[in-house]
Amino acid sequence: MALNSVSLALTGSGGAGVMTSGQVLVDAAAKAGWYGLMARSLGPQIRGGESAALLRLSPEPVQSMDDCYDLMLAVDWGNIERFASEIPLTSKSIIVTDPAQGEVPEIMRRNNPIIVEIPLKEIAKSVEGGRINMVALGLVAKVIGLPEDYCIEVLSKALAKKGPEALEKSIAGMRAGAEYADKLTGVPTLDAPRTDHGERWSITGNEATGLGALRGGVRFVAAYPITPATEVLEYMAPNLPKLGGALVQAEDELASINMAIGGSFGGVPSLTATSGPGLALMTESIGLSVASETPVVIINVQRGGPSTGIPTKSEQVDLNIAINGLHGDAPHLVTAPTSIADSLFTAQWTVYLSEAMQAPAIVLTDQAMGQARAIIDKPADLAFVGQRRKPELVSGAVEDGYQRYAVTNDGVSPMAIPGMKGGEYTADGLEHSPRGTPSTQAQHHQEQLDKRERKLKTFDYGDHWADIEGDGEIAIITWGSVTEQVREAIDRIAETKGLTVKLIALRLLSPALPEKMTEALKGVKKALIVEQSHSKQYTLMLKAHYDLPPVYDTLHRPGPLAIRPHEIVTALDALVAKS
Amino acid sequence: MNIQTPAPQALTFADYKSDLKPVWCPGCGDFSVLSAITKALATLQLPREDVALVSGIGCSSRIPAYTSVYGFHSVHGRALPVATGLKSARPDLTVLVAGGDGDGFSIGGNHFLHACRRNVDLTYIVMDNSVYGMTKGQASPTTEGDWTGSKLTPEGPGVAEFQPLEIALSAGANYIARGFSGKPNELTKLICDAVEHPGFSLIHVLSPCVTFRPEQREYKTMVHDGFGGAAFDEGTPDRREAFRRLMDDDGYSCGVLFKGNTPAFKPQTDAPRTIEEIQGDFIL
Incomplete structure (x- = not known):
């Protein structure tokens, strides 16, 4: 394995507190200087029930899960069958089980993992006010060589409001658990963390998306809750007012998209966040945004579909509706971050694009990166802040009779904002003349269609349209959260086989930029397309817009299980063997 | 109502009209509503650039382009959310919303309920002609159940009429009135009053469709001033009394029904911070 890392799964029924243990572990590991990733697996009912904290820690940056878990600690076995398949184990994996919770279920024993019995509940009882999740925390921290002090530092911050007594009880529980660490041997040890590192952040993809939007200038948000996008909105809610902005909770997604369009018409960069079902409801009004040229950003955190689908699990299946779901000829922007950390960049950049092009x-993120937490290096400060072309800044735009939809070379027309004298116009979803008056004239329709297409196609997207890394005659073309697993697979292949593989991960999914793709694919003879979709939505989009290399394969499958790096390595081996 | 006509007027009602010719049929009630809106704006002397008129889809929803203020002719049923977003993001603007009975009470019905209870400071003018005119005469939510004038429902819609005022009162609207397009001066007064009243205001306007509902020409003989025996401008702040007056309403009472005291909705505010300070939450 190329990457030195340890993967941990902490499971238990709702209320057992394994999420807290996981959170403390990842933050403490970060304080110690390691990087980390923590995903949460929840049952189908979204709230309550069984849960699992899935962690991966490493001295190197990690933003994707490994092939399998080194250590699984089960506080209990309630409903384990619902997410057992999300915790792949091998014969080298260790299961820690409490004998009081009964036998290790057959479903977890399939690959003959090493089973170690530790009486977690009894240990917790032996300490005054001891909690089982703190016993688990102490045990796991000790086993992976995470010094106790870092856990205490994190806990003391988390328990600050509960007083010193609560902290003491937690520490006592941790220490009681740590005493059993000798019973576990064979868990991979982590290399020493770097000590010379700069500022690090602990952030989820949904938070990073929200922060990126704020940095891009979003100051109005209309919100309707939906799993797994709600955290974007919940992050922005308390922070918008601090920046002079506002959030309104809408009655449904039909309202939230239209409220965002209304806020944007008022000159305030505006956003809403949703997931597949909500995006479907919003599509009519996204067309209004196209026609009236009122910028708006929609964060769509993809989940398993169609219909209610699998709300708590990830899939890359809203690509079709995002690109092609609008009625009429309606050019618009579709982007996707390529990692948790990149959610910040992509959201900020997208606000900038939306505002610049009206x-x-x-923005298509997904559950896997939205709801996972990563330890990342401090993201760079970016210059992308939304700026609209205001009529005041265009000579003659107002004096000669203001034309809201003036036909311009770059397709972007000066946009007046209420409050600006002389700029009064009516924004309209009806086709219109350059002045904005409703029109059914062929010429008006043609020139406005041309203009709306031109402004997207002639814009200078720079290098940000895709992440292009490495070189070679073989390329992997992918997108979204899967990109991190692809990066890991490419590293492994380089290390084990000496084969260099090029990565092309599109950040800009619409409009298509065929010339840039041709340039990126220069010298590439074979390609592997990797996507998490049953019907190959991404592959079909690529085929429609780009000249792909003569030989290509697609690794595609639905959720809810994450695509693991080893699957990509296997698919790549098969492609290499192909003539 | 204490609306006084200001002495030398900088802007006349004509200044609030655009040079576009309305698409409406001759005799349509909406012409008078347009006049009343522009007269109200002139009475209030609101700078054109500080006013926005938002609409949905339908005959009456074409109204923003006929004015010279900022306008948004949005999509069917969504005028209230667009206006809610605009007013929440730009509380400094005066935001009016206009549309018809189908747009507001059918496809936009859910937004109507929630706009009433959210109580954002908006003035919603519904031109009710109990018919879908733009699609050539189908029954709307306020059409009588036994109206057989539509090919779509030849036996009549068979559904009881939607009661906009009762529903607005139940849902929490802070100002509720009814006007008649045939009495534009009274309507002007209602619009001024509603704009000046905080929170969500509904003005239900009987506005005849002479093409598909020619019998509505008789509205002029049916309308009368005041709800439940009260005077035209004698709105009550008491919900119980307002409901009582509504129970006696024959659908043609004109005037102010209800003037509530609920403060207008305002999104949360907080002490100013910088992006750097906000980002600090993520630093380990």
Whole structure:
């Protein structure tokens, strides 16, 4: 394995507190200087029930899960069958089980993992006010060589409001658990963390998306809750007012998208966040944003579909609706971050694009990166802040009779904002003349269609349209959260086989930029397309817009299980063997 | 109502009209509503650039382009959310919303309920002609159940009429009135009053469709001033009394029904911070 890392799964029924243990572990590991990733697996009912904290820690940056888990600690076995398949184990994996919770279920024993019995509940009882999740925390921290002090530092901050007594009880529980660490041997040890590192952040993809939008200038948000996008909105809610902005909870997604369009018409960069079902409801009004040229950003955190689907699990299946779901000829922007950390960049950049081009922009993140927490290096400060072309800044735009939809070379027309004298116009979803008056004239329709297409196609997206890394005659073309697993697979192949593989991960999914793709694919003879979709939505989109290399394969499958790096390595081996 | 006509007027009602010719049929009630809106704006002397008129889809929803203020002709049923977003993001603007009975009470019905209870400071003018005119005469939510004038429902819609005022009162609207397009001066007064009243205001306007509902020409003989025996401008702040007056309403009472005291909705505010300070939450 190329990457030195340890993967941990802490499971238990709702209320057992394994999420807290996981959170403390990842933050403490970060304080110690390691990087980390923590995902949460929840049952189908979204709230309550069984849960699992899935962690991976490493001295190197990690933003994707490994092939399998080194250590699984089960506080109990309630409903384990519901997410057992999300915790792949091998014969080298260790299961820690409490004998009081009964036998290790057959479903977890399939690959003959090493089973170690530790009486977690009894240990917790032996300490005054001891909690089982703190016993688990102490045990796991000790086993992986995470010094106790870092856990205490994190806990003391988390328990600050509960007083010193609560902290003491937690520490006592941790220490009681740590005493059993000798019973576990064979868990991979982590290399010493770097000590010379700069500022690090602990952030989820949904938070990073929200922060990126704020940095891009979003100051109005209309919100309707939906799993797994709610955290984007919940992050922005308390922070918008601090920046002079506002959030309104809408009655449904039909309202939230239209409220965002209304806020944007008022000159305030505006956003809403949703997931597949909500995006479906919003599509009519995204068309209004196209026609009226009122910018708006829609964060769509993809989940398993169709219909209610699998709300708590990830899939990359809203690509079709995001690109092609609008009625009429309706050019608009679709972007996607390529990692948890990149959610910040992509969201900020997308706000900038939307504002600059006065067009709606859909950002496709997904549950896997949205709801996972990563330890990342401090993201760079970016210059991308939304700026609209104001009539005041265009000579003659107002004096000669203001034309809201003036036909311009770059397709972007000066946009007046209420409060500006002389700029009064009516924004309209009806086709219109350059002045904005409703029109059914062929010429008006043609020139406005041309203009709305031109502004997206001639814009200078720079290098940000895709993440292009490495070189070679073989390329992997992918997108979204899967990109991190692809990066890991590419590293492994380089290390084990000496084969260099090029990565092309599109950040800009619409409009298509065929010339840039041709340039990126220069010298590439074979390609592997990797996506998490049953019907190959991404592959079909690529085929429609780009000239792909003569030989290509697609690794595609639905959720809810994450695509693991070893699957990509296997698919790549098969492609290499192909003539 | 204490609306006084200001002495030398800088802007006349004509200044609030655009040079576009309305698409409406001759005799349509909406012409008078347009006049009343522009007269109200002139009475209030609101700078054109500080006013926005938002609408949905339908005959009456074409109204923003006929004015010279900022306008948004949005999509069917969504005028209230667009206006809610605009007013929440730009509380400094005066935001009016206009549309018809189908747009507001059918496809936009859920937004109507929630706009009433959210109580954002908006003035919603519904031109009710109990018919979908733009699609050539189908029954709307306020059409009588036994109206057989539509090919779509030849036996009549068979559904009881939607009661906009009762529902607005139940849902929490802070100002509720009814006007008649045939009495534009009274309507002007209602619009001024509603704009000046905080929170969500509904003005239900009987506005005849002479093409598909020619019998509505008779509205002029049916309308009368005041709800439940009260005077035209004698709105009550008491919900119980307002409901009582509504129970006696024959659908043609005109005037102010209800003037509530609920403060207008305002999104949360907080002490100013910088992005750097906000980002500090993520630093380990």
